[in-house]
Amino acid sequence: MGMTFEKAILAIVSTDREQVAGGAPIFYAKNKEQMEETAFLLEKILDGMVHELNSRTKIVVRHRS
Amino acid sequence: MAVVIGILTGFLCRMRMLRTDYRQYPTYPHGRVIHLSLGLIAAGLGAVAVPALLNKNYTAITFLSLAAQQFREVRNMERETLSKLDEMVLVKRGSTYIEGIAMVFEGRNYIVILSALLTSLVVLLAGQWIWGVLMGVVLVGVSGLLRTGKLLGDIADVEEGTLRFEGSSLYVDDIYIMNIGLKDNRDRIRKQGLGAVVTPKDKDSRITLSNLGQRQAILHDVSTVLGVYRDTGEPSLVPLIKRDLNDGRLGVFLIPEEKDSKAAIDMIQRVPVLESAVRMPTELLKRLSWRGRSNGNDI
Numbered sequence: 540m541g542m543t544f545e546k547a548i549l550a551i552v553s554t555d556r557e558q559v560a561g562g563a564p565i566f567y568a569k570n571k572e573q574m575e576e577t578a579f580l581l582e583k584i585l586d587g588m589v590h591e592l593n594s595r596t597k598i599v600v601r602h603r604s
Numbered sequence: 605m606a607v608v609i610g611i612l613t614g615f616l617c618r619m620r621m622l623r624t625d626y627r628q629y630p631t632y633p634h635g636r637v638i639h640l641s642l643g644l645i646a647a648g649l650g651a652v653a654v655p656a657l658l659n660k661n662y663t664a665i666t667f668l669s670l671a672a673q674q675f676r677e678v679r680n681m682e683r684e685t686l687s688k689l690d691e692m693v694l695v696k697r698g699s700t701y702i703e704g705i706a707m708v709f710e711g712r713n714y715i716v717i718l719s720a721l722l723t724s725l726v727v728l729l730a731g732q733w734i735w736g737v738l739m740g741v742v743l744v745g746v747s748g749l750l751r752t753g754k755l756l757g758d759i760a761d762v763e764e765g766t767l768r769f770e771g772s773s774l775y776v777d778d779i780y781i782m783n784i785g786l787k788d789n790r791d792r793i794r795k796q797g798l799g800a801v802v803t804p805k806d807k808d809s810r811i812t813l814s815n816l817g818q819r820q821a822i823l824h825d826v827s828t829v830l831g832v833y834r835d836t837g838e839p840s841l842v843p844l845i846k847r848d849l850n851d852g853r854l855g856v857f858l859i860p861e862e863k864d865s866k867a868a869i870d871m872i873q874r875v876p877v878l879e880s881a882v883r884m885p886t887e888l889l890k891r892l893s894w895r896g897r898s899n900g901n902d903i
Contacts, residue, residue, distance in 0.1 A: 575786065597786075
């Protein structure tokens with residue numbers, strides 16, 4: 540089987556530069572509306588699911604089904 | 605004469621046990637033809653066995669074992685077809701459900717063999733065909749009883765639950781379901797979502813309900829009837845069941861095409877209890893306490 544990732548963070552959308560860094564692609568948003576919209580688009584494009592970490596950061600996660 | 609009545613009984617048994625309902629399985633024209641003809645073959649095998657044995661033709665028994673082999677094949681066939689089909693639906697049946705269906709198909713062919721065998725035996729022993737007919741009527745009746753197993757409503761109470769959001773977390777009553785990050789999806793769920801709470805009636809059913817296959821079966825069955833409000837690549841709108849760790853209740857989150865909570869609850873109550881999900885821990889506990897021990901060494 541090898542190593543398989545059950546879940547993976549595909550992208551991060553945030554309004555707070557201090558909160559995020561590293562691995563996954565990061566999209567900065569100027570405000571909440573923009574964050575909502577970017578996250579929405581990313582969800583549709585990546586077929587992932589958007590989760591809210593806190594009011595300033597959302598992540599797009601792929602769940603294996 | 606014995607053989608004819610035996611075959612007839614067996615075939616009627618199969619017909620009585622074959623029913624295409626809302627789940628549309630076996631699929632209407634050809635799926636049914638397959639199973640009816642297999643039933644006919646099974647009936648023939650069962651019916652012929654008795655006269656062959658009475659003629660001291662003991663090799664006939666080997667044909668029965670051959671038949672068993674054949675019908676195991678039926679089970680494989682069903683399993684394969686269903687698993688293939690399962691990849692192409694929005695809410696999956698799950699392998700436990702598929703295994704259950706496949707098992708039923710195999711088992712029913714054995715019932716057919718047995719009833720054909722009994723009928724032809726009765727005709728030969730009594731020497732009059734009328735007894736065979738009587739036996740046949742009884743057996744067809746009994747096989748009708750075997751058709752339905754337990755339903756979820758028998759082992760658990762189903763009530764409507766309220767969906768609510770705490771921030772981005774979705775709850776059914778007090779059972780956490782998942783985190784929904786987008787406002788758009790939260791609005792859709794508020795508009796279209798339904799919640800239900802399944803409370804197990806006793807310890808045994810608590811374990812049955814915890815089975816993932818059983819839970820998937822609930823989702824699948826409800827979704828076939830009420831539809832699903834989603835498409836591929838929308839993981840946020842997936843119907844989901846989560847379990848309350850403290851008391852084993854299930855929080856059911858559904859997102860049906862037509863929002864009808866009454867129908868959804870009726871449907872959940874009518875979901876079959878999967879044979880392979882049933883566990884009976886209380887049986888052992890009863891036995892142990894009866895013997896006055898509690899170390900469980902004699903399992």
